[in-house]
Amino acid sequence: MYQPKFKITNHLLAYISSIESAKALIDHSALVPSWEAKFRDEAMMRSVHFGTHIEGNELSADQAGKVVQLKNTSNPQIVVDQTGIIARDRDIQEVINYRNVIAWIDQRPIKKSGEDLNLETLMSLHKLTMQKLLPEEQIAVFREKQVIVRGAASGSVVFRPPVSVEVPFLIEDFFTWLNSPEALELHPVFRAAITHYSLVYIHPFVEGNGRVARAFATFVLYSSGYDFKRFFSIEEYFDSDVEAYYQALLSAQQSSDKDLTYFLEYFAYGLALEIDKVKQKVLKLSQDLKIQRELGQQVALSERQIIILEILQNQGQMTSDDAQKALPNVSVDTILRDLKDLISKGVVQKRGVTKGVSYTLIN
Secondary structure, three states: OOOOEOOOOHHHHHHHHHHHHHHHHHHHOOOOHHHHHHHHHHHHHHHHHHHHHOOOOOOOHHHHHHHHHOOOOOOHHHHHHHHOOOOOHHHHHHHHHHHHHHHHHHHOOOOOOOOOOOHHHHHHHHHHHHOOOOOHHHOOOOOOOOOOEEOOOOOOEEEOOOOHHHHHHHHHHHHHHHOOHHHHOOOHHHHHHHHHHHHHHHOOOOOOHHHHHHHHHHHHHHHOOOOHHHOOOOHHHHHHOHHHHHHHHHHHHHOOOOEOHHHHHHHHHHHHHHHHHHHHHHHHOOHHHHHHHHHOOOOOOOHHHHHHHHHHHHHOEEOHHHHHHHOOOOOHHHHHHHHHHHHHOOOEEEEOOHHHOEEEEOO
């Protein structure tokens, strides 16, 4: 049976400790629904943009975001017509597809037994990833030819995956390990990292292996209860230094005994960074915790009111002029009504009179 080799280092212990403490805070935060939706949308946009950009997709973050927002179409021409984006159809299709991948993972019921961590899920992810990008006979089908991996900067060959005849056996061996009692005893972050590495190493498909490996690793985390309210995206970390990402993946191949320790450290460090950013965001926008404690329930806030609270969190206080600058297309009367509503809900207090009026959060 497949048996990944790695050592539990002090670095790994530190990263896991950081992830666990952040997870506890995030899981127990009582954010209002509108903030949760906003955080999840932001995480999806980052996952889709950076998850495709790392593969050479040329859409900007803004362009990718516009594609992601058009949730009801998978047609690049309709995207162009509705957004005015000027880009290759293939780049648009890649973003559409990876948006569908992340949505599929987000919406799929998690089975505690982990029975979805199997070949069927792998094939589903590849089908979503490569729809309209590969001939039908190559989608969700193991490759039947040798492929190579080239470095992002140099273009030189950096990795030759196993020969195609070995792929079915390697995949079967991997899934046997992933669902074994031994693997299930590992921390979910380690299982996700090993999944990521193993699928990239085996390279089961003609194309789309990197995206599928990253998506499946995310699914492994989710299936173990490590979804962090689905506010996170580790793809930005990978894309921030593509050469470092590839070198981390290659580190096991370059070691004499195929040791995965360095890649696990790389993966866990990146996840710890991302989850810490999520934790800081949750702490910064945790005024709703106070609301829940005092009112005994969550309070529904409009998008405008969320922006107002963000200003107050950042500045400590604000005037109606500050709010108008942040909401230039909103009338003064509407802003004052929003502020009055926040005051009535016990979130904001008004200080001063006439021209000296300012607003602060209630401590």
